[in-house]
Amino acid sequence: MTQKTVRHILDTIGELYPDAHCELNHSNPFELTIAVLLSAQCTDETVNKVTKDLFAKYKRPEDYLAVPLEELEQDIRRIGLFRNKASHIHKLCQLLLDKFGGEIPEKHEQLVELPGVGRKTANVVVSNAFGVPAIAVDTHVERVSKRLGLVGLDDSVLEVEKKLMKKVPRDEWTQTHHRLIFFGRYHCKAQNPNCTFCPLLDKCREGKKRMKPQPTRKTITNK
Numbered sequence: 001m002t003q004k005t006v007r008h009i010l011d012t013i014g015e016l017y018p019d020a021h022c023e024l025n026h027s028n029p030f031e032l033t034i035a036v037l038l039s040a041q042c043t044d045e046t047v048n049k050v051t052k053d054l055f056a057k058y059k060r061p062e063d064y065l066a067v068p069l070e071e072l073e074q075d076i077r078r079i080g081l082f083r084n085k086a087s088h089i090h091k092l093c094q095l096l097l098d099k100f101g102g103e104i105p106e107k108h109e110q111l112v113e114l115p116g117v118g119r120k121t122a123n124v125v126v127s128n129a130f131g132v133p134a135i136a137v138d139t140h141v142e143r144v145s146k147r148l149g150l151v152g153l154d155d156s157v158l159e160v161e162k163k164l165m166k167k168v169p170r171d172e173w174t175q176t177h178h179r180l181i182f183f184g185r186y187h188c189k190a191q192n193p194n195c196t197f198c199p200l201l202d203k204c205r206e207g208k209k210r211m212k213p214q215p216t217r218k219t220i221t222n223k
Contacts, residue, residue: 020178029104029129061093088116140184
């Protein structure tokens with residue numbers, strides 16, 4: 001894929017979603033980290049419903065550690081994998097107090113030390129909380145990038161991230177991450193993508209297949 005084509009894709013998605021942003025409600029890096037941790041295999045909408053009460057009850061790492069694990073589990077039980085996530089939150093809060101002075105660290109390599117925080121979560125936190133350019137690859141980013149041919153169909157999540165980092169200007173990494181998510185969430189959906197009205201149909205592997213006319217079957221009649 002040429003750089004001109006990459007630029008066309010980025011600009012087109014940018015025109016569709018110029019104000020794309022992180023849709024997880026938060027007011028500081030700590031809340032953002034908890035919200036992203038909770039969002040694994042769960043919609044942002046559900047996470048925001050849960051964190052509305054959660055963030056009113058728990059303000060600091062000490063607050064989470066002051067209650068039994070079972071109570072935290074009940075607070076987030078609407079979230080998928082809530083028991084594992086509650087355990088991660090407890091351990092994360094303890095490590096924050098033991099090693100980072102109770103504050104979310106700003107460096108990527110330190111963030112991934114936190115329980116429940118993988119590469120994607122760390123990228124979301126450094127880019128949205130600390131303004132460090134990053135491309136976090138979630139299911140939407142991966143799906144859209146592969147359909148549009150920005151990356152290979154068999155690329156791993158890490159390979160997708162590295163290839164996007166090479167093709168997208170560094171100062172556009174964070175915005176591109178948000179725009180790809182919006183495009184995947186609201187337009188190029190997994191099951192029912194809006195191929196009919198897609199301005200990037202000519203670049204899309206999946207769209208071309210879906211929009212290809214199906215051969216009509218001849219009806220055999222008995223005489």
